[in-house]
Amino acid sequence: xxxxxxxxxxxxxxxxxxxxxxxxxxxxxxxxxxxxxxxxxxxxxxxxxxxxxxxxxxxxxxxxxxxxxxxxxxxxxxxxxxxxxxxxxxxxxxxxxxxxxxxxxxxxxxxxxxxxxxxxxxxxxxxxxxxxxxxxxxxxxxxxxxxxxxxxxxxxxxxxxxxxxxxxxxxxxxxxxxxxxxxxxxxxxxxxxxxxxxxxxxxxxxxxxxxxxxxxxxxxxxxxxxxxxxxxxxxxxxxxxxxxxxxxxxxxxxxxxxxxxxxxxxxxxxxxxxxxxxxxxxxxxxxxxxxxxxxxxxxxxxxxxxxxxxxxxxxxxxxxxxxxxxxxxxxxxxxxxxxxxxxxxxxxxxxxxxxxxxxxxxxxxxxxxxxxxxxxxxxxxxxxxxxxxxxxxxxxxxxxxxxxxxxx
Numbered sequence: 001x002x003x004x005x006x007x008x009x010x011x012x013x014x015x016x017x018x019x020x021x022x023x024x025x026x027x028x029x030x031x032x033x034x035x036x037x038x039x040x041x042x043x044x045x046x047x048x049x050x051x052x053x054x055x056x057x058x059x060x061x062x063x064x065x066x067x068x069x070x071x072x073x074x075x076x077x078x079x080x081x082x083x084x085x086x087x088x089x090x091x092x093x094x095x096x097x098x099x100x101x102x103x104x105x106x107x108x109x110x111x112x113x114x115x116x117x118x119x120x121x122x123x124x125x126x127x128x129x130x131x132x133x134x135x136x137x138x139x140x141x142x143x144x145x146x147x148x149x150x151x152x153x154x155x156x157x158x159x160x161x162x163x164x165x166x167x168x169x170x171x172x173x174x175x176x177x178x179x180x181x182x183x184x185x186x187x188x189x190x191x192x193x194x195x196x197x198x199x200x201x202x203x204x205x206x207x208x209x210x211x212x213x214x215x216x217x218x219x220x221x222x223x224x225x226x227x228x229x230x231x232x233x234x235x236x237x238x239x240x241x242x243x244x245x246x247x248x249x250x251x252x253x254x255x256x257x258x259x260x261x262x263x264x265x266x267x268x269x270x271x272x273x274x275x276x277x278x279x280x281x282x283x284x285x286x287x288x289x290x291x292x293x294x295x296x297x298x299x300x301x302x303x304x305x306x307x308x309x310x311x312x313x314x315x316x317x318x319x320x321x322x323x324x325x326x327x328x329x330x331x332x333x334x335x336x337x338x339x340x341x342x343x344x345x346x347x348x349x350x351x352x353x354x355x356x357x358x359x360x361x362x363x364x365x366x367x368x369x370x371x372x373x374x375x376x377x378x379x380x381x382x383x384x385x386x387x388x389x390x391x392x393x394x395x396x397x398x399x400x401x402x403x404x405x406x407x408x
Contacts, residue, residue, distance in 0.1 A: 047349030081115025278372025
């Protein structure tokens with residue numbers, strides 16, 4: 001019986017996601033601590049070291065997305081990004097000061113950002129039928145790889161040290177490169193992209209801006225405190241690397257909550273889902289602020305609030321993207337979001353140095369509560385006919401939907 005060529009490609013892409021997630025989660029839990037130590041214990045310098053490359057990556061990813069779409073090439077852009085990641089990781093393992101970290105990561109971000117949109121496009125082009133089933137399996141392999149990598153990262157960090165962990169990450173990433181090389185390239189257009197095409201800004205529907213303003217409000221708490229979480233757990237609360245890696249691994253598993261959240265998103269309005277996320281983050285960051293030890297901090301850390309927000313936001317964004325150029329629109333949104341997060345992250349680093357990282361948690365909790373209230377006004381056009389005359393905050397408090405969040 002002849003085998004379906006698509007089955008072989010599926011297996012390669014599932015293996016790609018598993019190995020990429022595994023290797024990525026070996027190093028990601030301790031990257032901020034590595035930069036923090038090279039920065040001499042300055043949160044501001046750590047934020048700059050982390051956020052500047054991220055901003056460069058966001059801008060370049062938009063340009064690479066336009067190049068990939070205009071030429072039809074996917075594989076070459078993915079390989080460019082993967083090989084850049086390998087070289088950058090090895091170089092980073094030899095960095096001895098913050099300046100070197102910024103240079104290495106910023107240079108790496110230029111070509112390392114080429115693969116994201118190209119890979120998404122590759123998935124869409126290779127699988128035009130049965131996407132839902134495949135994406136479910138794809139997400140599961142990513143969660144499995146991330147869980148194993150996160151779980152092993154603490155032990156390996158203690159055993160090998162972070163510099164050798166970066167080198168191990170680079171070595172493991174040879175596997176994803178080999179898997180991508182083995183996949184046939186789609187036919188390309190051989191078109192020569194023009195600057196006008198590359199820098200083209202997509203038409204943005206007017207209703208996007210209300211949704212995006214709500215996104216900015218709800219992600220503000222994470223932008224404020226996200227960069228200090230690992231450092232606070234390890235250096236301020238005295239948690240062990242093994243405990244931190246286990247906490248991160250469990251959080252990866254909590255990503256599977258997107259399945260029930262997805263069903264909930266089909267029943268509730270965007271406003272109601274966002275209100276729940278805002279209240280969830282209010283509780284989560286208040287827990288960080290009050291946590292007296294690593295165990296309590298970890299308890300709040302694993303609460304799956306982000307998947308709740310992300311499912312609702314992605315669903316609403318998909319509806320809006322039907323009205324414009326989809327790929328470029330998503331890339332444009334990504335640029336705005338990353339730059340916003342980078343600016344807030346740097347300002348938060350300054351505030352953490354001036355006061356303490358614990359202050360950021362209190363500020364995040366208050367901003368999350370404010371966002372939960374404000375999004376109800378901003379998202380009235382997204383409420384549709386469902387509960388149009390109901391105050392989402394009051395409905396949520398009166399219903400049983402909030403109870404699982406409060407009990408977790």
